[in-house]
Amino acid sequence: EAQVTQNPRYLITVTGKKLTVTCSQNMNHEYMSWYRQDPGLGLRQIYYSMNVEVTDKGDVPEGYKVSRKEKRNFPLILESPSPNQTSLYFCASSPGQGAMFEAFFGQGTRLTVV
Amino acid sequence: DAKTTQPPSMDCAEGRAANLPCNHSTISGNEYVYWYRQIHSQGPQYIIHGLKNNETNEMASLIITEDRKSSTLILPHATLRDTAVYYCIASRRLDSTSYGKLTFGQGTILTVHP
Secondary structure, eight states: OOOEEEEOSEEEEOTTOOEEEEEEESSOOSEEEEEEEETTTEEEEEEEEEETTEEEEOSOOTTOEEOOSSSSBOOEEESSOOGGGOEEEEEEEEOSTTOTTSOEEOOOEEEEEO | OOOOBOOSEEEEETTSOEEEEEEOTTOOTTEEEEEEEEOTTSOOEEEEEESSSOEEOSSOEEEEOTTSSEEEEEETTOOGGGOEEEEEEEEEOOOTTOOOOOOOOOOEEEEEEO
């Protein structure tokens, strides 16, 4: 089954404690991205990746890092989480070369930073 | 990406057609209309897309006006499980050198009632 898998689904952490949210897709997609969703602000893109070793900032990249060492994985790293990063996070993947219409999203990671 | 405008909420009776409008009066010639939906805090789900012709798939139909300034997503026989936030997005198609970002607005909350 084609899917994007995020882990963990829920996470409560303390300010400053580094964490990684993993994202993996099994569709051999070139494009992957991370979004955060906050009430009243909608979905905002954090980072995206066009292919292995190619990443770029989205609209709200501050406080986040990503890496794309393999095509299937695109982890989101919070080096020093702060309470304003409390949010619902989604990873997405889509085929390349003009076929971005159908983006597949993961089920989300609800992060709380206290 | 062209700005889209959707009504904040709509109701529909179960079994009836749900017609969700979207205004995109500033859409440019190379921008497609995409529809996604999000069922309560789950990852967004792709529904359908189109450029200028009407489109139909197993989930829905998309009607785009001749001047392309507006469109309507039609769920022919709405069920309770179609209750969700529906997003209309206008975005250009990817090419080999760029990455299109999906910009989600506030969407339309569709409530299907028995």
